[in-house]
Amino acid sequence: MLKPQKKKITKKALKEDKFVEAALNAKTYLEENSKQVMIVVGVVLALIILIILYRNHQQTRDLKAATLLGLAQVEYQNMNYAKARQFLNQLLEDYDGTDAADQGYFVLANLNYQQGKYEEAEAAFKKFIDSYDGSKILKASGLAGYAACLEHRGAHQEAAEYYLKAQKTAPDFVEAANYLYLAGRNFLKAGQKDKAKKAFETVIKKYEKSNRANDAKAQLIIMAEEK
Known part of the structure; x- marks a missing residue:
């Protein structure tokens, strides 16, 4: 009489069994904790949306700041100093911390120095050299x-x-x-x-x-x- 042979369990079969077991465990967990999982997913999605919105806002902010800087530089070159100062003040008040604002302090410092406002020029130059980290020539x-x-x-x-x-x-x-x-x-x-x-x-x-x-x-x- 032939003895029944034991079926050999391969590594592949073991891996498949573990995968099936893990999948079943995951399914069970999701069924039992669906509410908590949805909350986590919702939080992650909200964070992603906030990051995208922040980046878009920052890009828009940088663009507006650069525009004001350009306008100020044009007026400065044309010796319309009052108008240049107006644009610079708006730039520094509304967009402080941007690269354009850092450069704005340099333009404002030169404007003040040219008009004999040496204390204001010194303060603006100091602000510029403390915050600016771009062109070495400008620095x-x-x-x-x-x-x-x-x-x-x-x-x-x-x-x-x-x-x-x-x-x-x-x-x-x-x-x-x-x-x-x-x-x-x-x-x-x-x-x-x-x-x-x-x-x-x-x-x-x-x-x-x-x-x-x-x-x-x-x-x-x-x-x-x-x-």
């Missing part, structure tokens, strides 16, 4: 603008340091030699002759073809004669 210009405000009120040591920062931020910028030369001049006025000498020597060495190279040489000659 260097902002640092130099802030330095000019400090120089105007006689803070020569601090002005020199910021002119130096401006030069180091964008060393290949066309104004870099001028920034370094002005750093030297302000170090000299602050009584920091060694730092002034180093700045002038660097102008001559690094920017020998610039107009400021001859000015730096002249300053070194004057310093040597005063010893």
Whole structure:
């Protein structure tokens, strides 16, 4: 009499059994907890919708801010300063924190400086250099603008340091030699002759073809004669 053979259970069959078991367990869980599951799904969908709405809102906000900045720059270039200030004020009040607003502080600072409002210019330049993290050339210009405000009120040591920062931020910028030369001049006025000498020597060495190279040489000659 033949003995019944045991059916060999393969790995594939085991996997299929586990899958079936998991599917049945999931079905049972969903049936028993359908309300809770629907709540979770609803929350996730709501979050997704909120993220999409926020991104769309942010894009619209950035576009409006950029438009105001463009209008302000056009009016500034055309020397319609009152109109430029109006656009800038609206930009900074309604869209502070956007990239356009950061750049708006730079335009406002230049406008204030040009109109002799040095305290307001200094505050706007400081706001710009603290918040802006884009173009190195624009950042260097902002640092130099802030330095000019400090120089105007006689803070020569601090002005020199910021002119130096401006030069180091964008060393290949066309104004870099001028920034370094002005750093030297302000170090000299602050009584920091060694730092002034180093700045002038660097102008001559690094920017020998610039107009400021001859000015730096002249300053070194004057310093040597005063010893």
